[in-house]
Amino acid sequence: MDSPLWKILGFFLAAVLLFLVPVMNMLERQDSAAYTVVFTETIRFVDSARDTGYITPNMYNEFVNRIHTTGCTFEIRIEHVKSMISPVYRQNGQVLEFTGEYEINRIAQGEDAILSVLFPDDPSLDAxxxxxxxxxxxxxxxxxxxxxxxxxxxxxxxxMILLSDTQVPTLFVRAGGLVRNEAY
Known part of the structure; x- marks a missing residue:
């Protein structure tokens, strides 16, 4: 059967294989390159902050500018967890006795607290x-x-090809760890 429907279907399949597959492959490689840039720059920023013990506006702006070179828009979350070590005492009558134990308290500082220090409302402060x-x-x-x-x-x-709506972010990077130094 030499139906025109089969010819149209064959032409459509050829167009998909000759056009969309290479374009899709190229775009996935572009995503891979963007992921590599974001991963590298995030690790660089976090390691720099952990090694120096501080974050400056220039460090943060450089980090943001470098990841935006990928052409994507990003949501950046920063969290600083302060550790406070306190000795544990037991009250024995009128005297406090050290029990030999220590208590670690952690206080989380969110992105708003960090960015309010880096970029205060006072415009007279130099960078x-x-x-x-x-x-x-x-x-x-x-x-x-x-x-x-x-x-x-x-x-x-x-x-578009699969008629779906992906809600999961394609580029997702987490980095962090223990602050190793206080270089200020």
Whole structure:
């Protein structure tokens, strides 16, 4: 049977195989390269902050500018967990006795607290002013999470082909750890 329907179907299949598959492959490679850039820059920013014990506005702006070179928009979350070590005492009558134990209290500082120090409402402060530096102590924890807030081209094309709506971010990076030094 030499039906025109089969010819149209064959032409459509050829168009998909000759056009969409290579384009999809190229866009997925672009996503892979963007992921590599975001991963590398996030690790660089976190390691720099952990090694120095502080975050400056220039460090943060450089980090944001470098990840935005990928052409994607990102949602960045920063969390600093302060560690406070307190000795545990027991009251014995009128005297406090040290029990030989220590208690670790952790207080989480969110992104708003960090960014309010880096970028205060006072415009008279210079970018290099120490009041605009967010200081951390050795033993504290710092975590940074970066995820794309929009769809990448590969995700948009895949959603168009499969008639779906992907809600999961394509580029998602977490980094963090213990602050190792206080270089201020």
């Amino acid at each position: 290099f002013d120490k009041a605009r530096r967010y200081d951390m102590k050795a033993g504290d924890l710092l975590f940074v999470e970066v995820k794309n807030s929009g769809k990448t081209m590969a995700t948009a094309l895949r959603d």
